[in-house]
Amino acid sequence: MDSVLIEILMNRWLKSMESEFAEEFLEILLKMMSLVFLINYREFRRNIDGFNGRYLFKSKDDAITVSVVFRNNKMVVSERPIDDTNVTVIFRDGKALMNYILSPKPDIIGSILRQDVTFDGNLNYLSKFAYMAKRLQLMATGAI
Amino acid sequence: MNNLPCKPQTEDGVTMTAFHNIRYEEYTLDNLDLIGELRKNQIKLKPAVCVERARHITHYLKNLSSDDEPMEIRYAKAVNYFLSQKEPLFFDDNLLAGTTTAKPFGAPVYPELTGMAIWPELDTISAREKNPLSLSQEEAEELNFAIFPYWLDRNILEYTRRKYNNPQCMGLFEKFVFFIASKAGTVSHTIPSYKVALDKGLEYICEDAASREAQIRQGNGSLSGENRQQAEFYQAIQIAMQGIIAYAEKLRKKAAELGAQETNFFRRNNLLTQSEILGQVPAKPARTFREAVNSLWLVQVAIHAENINMAMSPGRLDQILYKYYERDIDRGILTDKKAMEILSCLWLKLNDNTNLVPETAEELFGGAGTVPAVTVGGIDENGEDAVNELTYIMLRITELLKLRDPSLNARYHYAKNSHAYRNRVAEVIVSTGAVPAFHNDVVDIKTLQNQGVKTEHARDYAVIGCVEMGIPGRSYDASSSIMFNLVSALELALYNGKRPVTGDEQVGLASGDPATFKSFAEFWEAFKSQLQWLIGEAIQLNEYFGHAHQEMLPTPLLSAFFEGPMETGKDLIFGGALYNASGATHIGFADTVDSLNAIEKAVFIDKKCSFQELIDAIQANFIGSEKLHAYLVHKTPKYGTDDHIARKNSQNLIRFLFDFYQGHTNYRGGKYKPAYWTMTNHAGQGKLSGALPNGRKANKVFASGITPVSQAASNLTACLRNVGGLDGRCIAGGEAFNLKYPAIEGQEDLHKFAQAVESYFISGGLHIQFNILSYQMLLDAKKHPEKYPELLVRVSGYSAYFKDLNEAMKEEIITRTEYNLRSQTRNPFPAEYESMLPWE
Numbered sequence: 001m002d003s004v005l006i007e008i009l010m011n012r013w014l015k016s017m018e019s020e021f022a023e024e025f026l027e028i029l030l031k032m033m034s035l036v037f038l039i040n041y042r043e044f045r046r047n048i049d050g051f052n053g054r055y056l057f058k059s060k061d062d063a064i065t066v067s068v069v070f071r072n073n074k075m076v077v078s079e080r081p082i083d084d085t086n087v088t089v090i091f092r093d094g095k096a097l098m099n100y101i102l103s104p105k106p107d108i109i110g111s112i113l114r115q116d117v118t119f120d121g122n123l124n125y126l127s128k129f130a131y132m133a134k135r136l137q138l139m140a141t142g143a144i
Numbered sequence: 145m146n147n148l149p150c151k152p153q154t155e156d157g158v159t160m161t162a163f164h165n166i167r168y169e170e171y172t173l174d175n176l177d178l179i180g181e182l183r184k185n186q187i188k189l190k191p192a193v194c195v196e197r198a199r200h201i202t203h204y205l206k207n208l209s210s211d212d213e214p215m216e217i218r219y220a221k222a223v224n225y226f227l228s229q230k231e232p233l234f235f236d237d238n239l240l241a242g243t244t245t246a247k248p249f250g251a252p253v254y255p256e257l258t259g260m261a262i263w264p265e266l267d268t269i270s271a272r273e274k275n276p277l278s279l280s281q282e283e284a285e286e287l288n289f290a291i292f293p294y295w296l297d298r299n300i301l302e303y304t305r306r307k308y309n310n311p312q313c314m315g316l317f318e319k320f321v322f323f324i325a326s327k328a329g330t331v332s333h334t335i336p337s338y339k340v341a342l343d344k345g346l347e348y349i350c351e352d353a354a355s356r357e358a359q360i361r362q363g364n365g366s367l368s369g370e371n372r373q374q375a376e377f378y379q380a381i382q383i384a385m386q387g388i389i390a391y392a393e394k395l396r397k398k399a400a401e402l403g404a405q406e407t408n409f410f411r412r413n414n415l416l417t418q419s420e421i422l423g424q425v426p427a428k429p430a431r432t433f434r435e436a437v438n439s440l441w442l443v444q445v446a447i448h449a450e451n452i453n454m455a456m457s458p459g460r461l462d463q464i465l466y467k468y469y470e471r472d473i474d475r476g477i478l479t480d481k482k483a484m485e486i487l488s489c490l491w492l493k494l495n496d497n498t499n500l501v502p503e504t505a506e507e508l509f510g511g512a513g514t515v516p517a518v519t520v521g522g523i524d525e526n527g528e529d530a531v532n533e534l535t536y537i538m539l540r541i542t543e544l545l546k547l548r549d550p551s552l553n554a555r556y557h558y559a560k561n562s563h564a565y566r567n568r569v570a571e572v573i574v575s576t577g578a579v580p581a582f583h584n585d586v587v588d589i590k591t592l593q594n595q596g597v598k599t600e601h602a603r604d605y606a607v608i609g610c611v612e613m614g615i616p617g618r619s620y621d622a623s624s625s626i627m628f629n630l631v632s633a634l635e636l637a638l639y640n641g642k643r644p645v646t647g648d649e650q651v652g653l654a655s656g657d658p659a660t661f662k663s664f665a666e667f668w669e670a671f672k673s674q675l676q677w678l679i680g681e682a683i684q685l686n687e688y689f690g691h692a693h694q695e696m697l698p699t700p701l702l703s704a705f706f707e708g709p710m711e712t713g714k715d716l717i718f719g720g721a722l723y724n725a726s727g728a729t730h731i732g733f734a735d736t737v738d739s740l741n742a743i744e745k746a747v748f749i750d751k752k753c754s755f756q757e758l759i760d761a762i763q764a765n766f767i768g769s770e771k772l773h774a775y776l777v778h779k780t781p782k783y784g785t786d787d788h789i790a791r792k793n794s795q796n797l798i799r800f801l802f803d804f805y806q807g808h809t810n811y812r813g814g815k816y817k818p819a820y821w822t823m824t825n826h827a828g829q830g831k832l833s834g835a836l837p838n839g840r841k842a843n844k845v846f847a848s849g850i851t852p853v854s855q856a857a858s859n860l861t862a863c864l865r866n867v868g869g870l871d872g873r874c875i876a877g878g879e880a881f882n883l884k885y886p887a888i889e890g891q892e893d894l895h896k897f898a899q900a901v902e903s904y905f906i907s908g909g910l911h912i913q914f915n916i917l918s919y920q921m922l923l924d925a926k927k928h929p930e931k932y933p934e935l936l937v938r939v940s941g942y943s944a945y946f947k948d949l950n951e952a953m954k955e956e957i958i959t960r961t962e963y964n965l966r967s968q969t970r971n972p973f974p975a976e977y978e979s980m981l982p983w984e
Contacts, residue, residue: 046289101264112320112832115647122305123318124296130264131288138267 002039009035010140017102022094026057026066029133030077037075042139047132048073053125056081056088057097087121087129101130102137166568168540171484176544179488182236183545186249187934191498192278193269194250195286197449198259200226202291216373216698216715220380223450223701224387230449232391232398234418237411239489240438241395241418242445244453244497251277251500253287254452255295256697258329261502263292274506275948301328304692313685316678321645321832323682324627324825327689330452331697331717333624333727335459335517335606336705337617338440342464345428345439346385349704353381356713374713380700381710388446388701389427396422433478436468437486441493443705444516450701453497455609455624457517458550459616461487462534463524463604469534480537487534488541494518494550511949512823513549515942519606521565522555522585527603529560536568542579543572546934551942553607557585558902570898573914574888578938581611581913584905587872588613591910594873595817597723610821610941611849611878611911612727618707620716620812622690623727623819623877626682629829630797631732631836631846633678634739637671638759644834644842653677659756664744667755671740672800679728679801683808683816686726690811693717717812724814727877728805731822731829733797734783734847735982738838738856740793741781746772746837749789750779762835765842777839777983784852784863794870802874819877820850821941827952844982845956848940849880854959854982860968863961864900868909879910880941884960886918886971896965913938915957919974922946922958955980 009032016024036044048070055068058081067082068075091097096116111117119126138144173180204225209218234241235248245252253259262269266284269277297306305314317325340349357378360371367375396419403415418438424431425439440458447456472478494516520538524530542552554569555561569580585603592602592613601615608614612623635643636652643651655670694717703709703716714720746752753761753772761769781787783794798818805816830845838853840846847853850867857863867881888897904912915938925932925946935946937957946954959980962971978984 051293112645115645119318120310120315122297122302124260124263124292124299124302127260127263128292128296131266134264135267144267 002035003041006032006035006039006041010136013136014140016094017098020095022098025094025098026064029136030066030068032136033132034075034077036136037073044132044135045073047135048075051128053128054082054085055125055129056085058088058090060090060092085121086125087119087123089117089119089126091117101133166536166564167571168480168484168537171481171540171544173544176481176485176488178237178239179485179492179544182238182489182492183547185236186492186495189249190278191249191251191275192247193262193283193500194245194247194252195283195291196230196246196252197226198253198255198291199286200229202255202294206294214376215695216376216380216700217383219450219698220383220387220700224383224390227387227391227446227449228394230391230394232394234399234402234415237414238492239414239418239434239486240441240493241399241422242391242438242442242493244445244448249496249498251498252448252453253291253500255291256299257452258299258301259500260292260295260299261505262500263288265503269503272503272506274503274950275501275511277500298696300689300692300696303696304328304688307692308688311685311688313681313688316651316681317685319646321643321829322629322632322651322678325682325685325689326624326627327622327686327693330454330624331622331693331699332451332453333455333608333612333622334620334702335457335608335614335616336443336447336702337459337707338443338464338705339617341426341443341705342430342436342439342468345426345430346389347427348429349710350382350385352710353378353385353704356710357382360713373718377700377703377709377713377715380698380715381704384446384450384701385704387449388442391446392422392426392442430468433465433468433472433483434486436465437490440464441490444494447702447705448497450699453514454499455515455517457515457519457606457608457614458494459606460519460522460604462520462532462538463530466532466534480533483534484537484541487537488545491541491545491547491550495547507828507950511939511944511953512942513944515609516550517553517607517609517942518550519553519555519583520580521561521569522583522605523557523560523603525600525603527560529557529562531561531565535565539568539572539580543575546576546579546936548936548943548945551607551609552580553583553611554580555583555585555588555605556901556905558905559586561585563898566902567894567898570888570894570901574894574897574916576936577916578914578936578943581607581911581938581941582901582905583607583611583613583911584909586905587908587910591872591876595723595725595815595876601722607878610823611880612819612821613878615723617705618721619723619725620706620721620814621723621725621727621817622810623725623817624729625686625726626728626816627731627822627825628679628682628728629731630675630736631829631833633674634671634732634736634836635834636674636678637667638762638837641674644763645832658759659754661755664748667743668740668796675800676804679804682728687811690717690726694811719812719814721812724810724812725817725877726810726812726814727817727819729819729821729877730801731825732833732846733820733850734853734856735830735836735838735840737783737790737794737797738780738853739836739840740797741783741787741789742776742837742839744789744793745780746776758837762837765835766839773839773983776837780838782838782852782856784857784866785859786862786866791866791869794866798870798874802871802876806876815876817877818875819879820875821878821880822846822849823940823942824949824953826940827950827956830956831952839983841983845952848882848956848960850875851880851882851960854956855961855970855973857961858970860900860963860965860970863963864904864909865907868904868907870908872908872910875910881909881912882915882938882940882960883912884915884917884962885965886916886962888916888965893965900965913941915960919958919962919971919977922954923974923977926954926958
């Protein structure tokens with residue numbers, strides 16, 4: 001049942017990437033991540049074993065504020081800002097964030113020129129998050 | 145045929161050494177069978193991520209060491225541990241033992257530096273479009289679960305951020321578009337001395353360090369302060385040397401084991417010979433040429449166990465190895481053919497590793513190798529001609545092998561080196577199309593002396609990485625500490641502290657609205673103020689990183705191969721070298737100068753437009769201002785011509801930067817040395833920059849190094865005169881000057897080619913390098929990369945395979961001015977491709 005739910009979320013996630021601004025990209029990604037960690041889908045929880053990380057994602061227009069805390073092998077998502085983040089990621093829209101994290105051929109030049117994504121804090125935490133997101137994408141598309 | 149002039153004869157008239165045709169034409173890849181085969185196989189190798197070093201270093205620091213232990217010793221032990229665990233591998237029939245990584249062509253991971261930048265692409269790096277690196281699932285998992293998590297908060301970047309509370313200068317660096325603070329990813333960029341290792345062996349270094357440590361500890365109970373630090377340093381050196389010796393011993397045993405099992409006569413002999421060699425070197429002194437070369441190679445491998453593989457340059461190999469060569473030739477145990485084979489094996493070994501580059505960096509800056517620079521020729525410490533047989537042998541093997549690395553650099557002293565040598569270097573450039581670079585001994589030595597280097601040391605200079613000048617085993621130059629984007633400061637001055645690429649953010653000083661300026665002098669002052677501020681930020685960050693390196697990543701192993709640290713008991717990173725410096729190189733020099741010229745002429749002399757009109761035009765990327773654009777492109781002064789405004793502004797900028805940088809002292813007690821080489825950064829940074837007053841349109845690449853803007857300097861003689869005429873004293877960190885000819889055909893062309901270099905050097909130029917490639921060939925290579933798999937091009941201080949460069953960099957090389965050597969003028973750029981040009 002849980003696997004079915006994950007597959008539904010994955011499909012929804014992949015579809016969300018196709019929309020113009022990928023508004024739901026982050027929301028579905030985090031939902032999906034929470035679930036895969038919870039049920040340890042394909043041993044995904046190993047990625048957060050012993051990992052403590054505090055993330056804040058904010059859209060430039062402040063319409064989206066999402067915090068993610070990894071602690072005690074769990075992932076907690078909230079729509080409230082938090083302090084003491086390891087990294088804060090500020091993005092133009094869902095599409096910009098998606099391209100920054102997932103694109104197989106990232107338009108880095110365009111991304112910098114458009115100031116699609118900026119961050120404040122420890123880049124390594126962002127790299128780890130991007131790894132997990134990319135892995136989920138590969139799982140969703142059946143590549144792995 | 146050009147023969148070397150005879151060396152002095154003994155009293156009874158016997159020639160002391162047999163000389164040879166300096167071209168060594170009889171040796172080809174066909175009759176150097178081993179080398180031909182090795183090269184063929186090496187070129188086919190695909191790069192792979194190597195986790196071996198990261199695995200062992202991380203494991204040691206995480207599980208086997210204590211945070212309480214002084215870092216000097218702790219890191220030496222980590223490196224010793226890695227070397228002791230390092231797999232003794234023999235991938236092919238190379239005559240030299242030792243490998244940089246555990247892969248035939250490996251990209252080692254240095255997680256303490258920028259290795260973690262590949263974390264997001266662990267599952268995709270093997271299949272990425274640009275320069276993929278193969279990585280197995282097991283190794284990806286090892287990086288993801290076992291290695292990278294340890295370094296999350298511990299790499300140099302994050303350590304520095306935390307220590308200095310996320311300073312503003314770091315924020316500027318992380319925007320990418322102002323400057324690059326290279327110490328986040330590397331110090332390296334230096335030239336060790338192998339002399340003691342080769343002459344006396346690593347056991348001697350150990351004993352020396354032990355004796356010095358014992359002296360400090362004698363009679364002192366517990367040490368503190370400087371004494372303690374010195375004792376720890378000497379202890380660390382011993383630990384590091386023992387690691388190298390342990391690795392060599394593993395190699396020896398493995399070679400013996402494999403040799404005993406081998407049925408192929410050649411391979412068996414090779415392995416058993418290597419086993420014998422490793423029984424001697426590097427622990428003990430080298431007795432033969434082959435032992436010396438293998439010892440040198442093993443030291444290079446060991447240095448990379450501690451220091452990232454970026455521009456760790458072997459130096460003047462024709463000088464270092466000459467006595468071993470001469471002795472073995474005299475004893476009849478070495479032939480030129482054998483020497484050539486051994487050195488070719490070294491060249492191939494120097495190519496056994498590459499940089500680990502994340503996809504984002506490939507997109508912006510990719511294509512570079514590790515750039516271990518080898519230097520030949522020039523004069524010796526006594527000021528006499530140092531060219532010898534090995535110089536010519538190294539030129540020949542470079543000509544035959546046509547590899548990306550090592551980056552060969554030919555020193556030329558126009559009063560002391562022969563024309564035969566000069567012409568031979570020119571021949572090799574023509575033959576390879578790109579290698580080597582020429583360096584001007586006269587000016588380079590003076591420039592170094594001006595930096596306080598003793599004359600005999602200055603005469604012994606060698607090239608680091610791209611083009612920087614270092615004193616082997618004596619100077620710790622950190623020559624790539626800062627890569628500064630001059631155009632960013634120019635834009636800050638144009639937009640009163642803002643840049644188009646960073647939007648409405650007030651990044652820089654409020655230096656004034658240029659529309660209100662009454663004279664060019666006012667704008668020049670505004671520009672200088674932005675430069676001073678921004679360079680100040682870059683220097684500040686370099687100092688922060690420098691201190692972080694001192695705390696986190698000392699270099700006892702590397703220090704053992706320098707004069708100074710052993711005598712003073714001070715690691716290189718703490719200023720132990722005889723000479724210390726930090727290099728700051730500049731991107732966008734020519735575009736910046738031409739923009740200054742354009743402002744001065746268009747706004748204040750010809751009054752073609754107001755400053756506001758100029759700013760409006762560049763903000764609109766010249767749409768609607770076509771007439772003004774044409775004027776700016778064709779009628780304003782260009783650097784590289786005889787125009788007095790261009791000369792004035794280029795000299796003023798060079799001098800201003802020199803004076804400003806030299807007014808700063810780095811954390812090791814050395815000065816900042818400005819330089820003008822750009823690797824591929826001029827392409828990436830150009831893509832991120834708006835239109836400029838010189839007529840360059842938005843997002844077009846900048847000119848490379850200190851080279852004039854593509855197509856701007858139409859007369860070759862004037863170009864050479866004006867680039868050469870820049871005050872060399874002010875280019876203390878070196879320059880990359882790139883020229884292009886479509887072809888050099890026949891002796892007359894060759895003579896003109898070589899003579900032009902000489903004239904350029906006499907006019908004061910420090911350095912020059914070439915692509916002997918036409919517009920058409922390069923355009924074809926871009927369109928059909930499969931037809932040119934081994935096309936080597938000179939980028940900006942080093943060589944790369946054209947196919948490995950990103951699209952922007954390919955276009956930059958294509959559009960570089962192609963000169964007709966006979967008419968001394970530029971050849972017209974193919975009209976159908978004019979959209980590639982900077983102003984189109």
